[in-house]
Amino acid sequence: MLLPEGVLINGLTGEVSPDTGKYTKRLSELREVFQDRAELDRMVATEGDPVVYEVIEYKKEGSDLFFGTTTMEAGNVGGEYFMTRGHFHQRRDMGEVYYTQSGHGVLLLESRDGETRVVRMEPGVCAFIPPDWAHRSINVGTEKLVFVWVCNVEAGHDYGDILKRGMRKVVVDRDGADVIVDNPRYAA
Numbered sequence: 259m260l261l262p263e264g265v266l267i268n269g270l271t272g273e274v275s276p277d278t279g280k281y282t283k284r285l286s287e288l289r290e291v292f293q294d295r296a297e298l299d300r301m302v303a304t305e306g307d308p309v310v311y312e313v314i315e316y317k318k319e320g321s322d323l324f325f326g327t328t329t330m331e332a333g334n335v336g337g338e339y340f341m342t343r344g345h346f347h348q349r350r351d352m353g354e355v356y357y358t359q360s361g362h363g364v365l366l367l368e369s370r371d372g373e374t375r376v377v378r379m380e381p382g383v384c385a386f387i388p389p390d391w392a393h394r395s396i397n398v399g400t401e402k403l404v405f406v407w408v409c410n411v412e413a414g415h416d417y418g419d420i421l422k423r424g425m426r427k428v429v430v431d432r433d434g435a436d437v438i439v440d441n442p443r444y445a446a
């Protein structure tokens with residue numbers, strides 16, 4: 259029998275206690291994701307391959323739900339803000355919740371038929387990600403972006419389309435402001 263438990267989450271650092279696993283994504287592992295690959299290579303070589311985000315999870319065998327934090331560093335690659343890979347769920351009937359704890363971000367969503375939506379990620383905003391919308395989080399601030407996510411353990415990740423084609427929109431820095439523009443590399 260699974261037993262109830264309170265899990266301590268630090269909304270400034272993303273620390274989860276207790277946690278059951280974690281991973282870090284560095285810039286060199288996200289080469290397909292950014293537009294300016296020459297600048298990415300330069301940053302990997304000269305800036306020590308910076309961490310872009312860390313995911314910490316709490317998952318109990320036998321449960322239908324799991325949750326955790328994603329902590330995104332501030333930064334950009336040639337003006338394109340640090341972001342997650344982005345994915346659809348393998349299970350098209352399963353959505354997700356993102357509850358922002360600290361920092362400032364943009365949650366970029368795209369439906370199967372190509373509609374784009376944006377939800378601003380600000381502390382206290384709990385974003386509803388409906389089933390079958392691709393989702394990517396983007397840190398547009400100057401501090402860490404920390405959010406709690408809650409998902410069904412069977413949702414799974416489908417990276418294929420997003421890694422191959424990118425999303426239709428990208429979020430870039432223009433004179434210190436985040437703007438959403440068409441992805442110049444997007445191929446339908």
Ligand SMILES: O=P(O)(O)OC[C@H]1O[C@](O)(CO)[C@@H](O)[C@@H]1O
Binds near residue numbers: 328342344354409
């Ligand atoms: O798996 P991606 O698209 O790189 O993004 C990581 C994010 O996705 C999640 O799997 C939640 O959907 C979290 O681990 C984290 O927020």
Ligand SMILES: [Fe+2]
Binds near residue numbers: 345354409
């Ligand atoms: Fe997801």
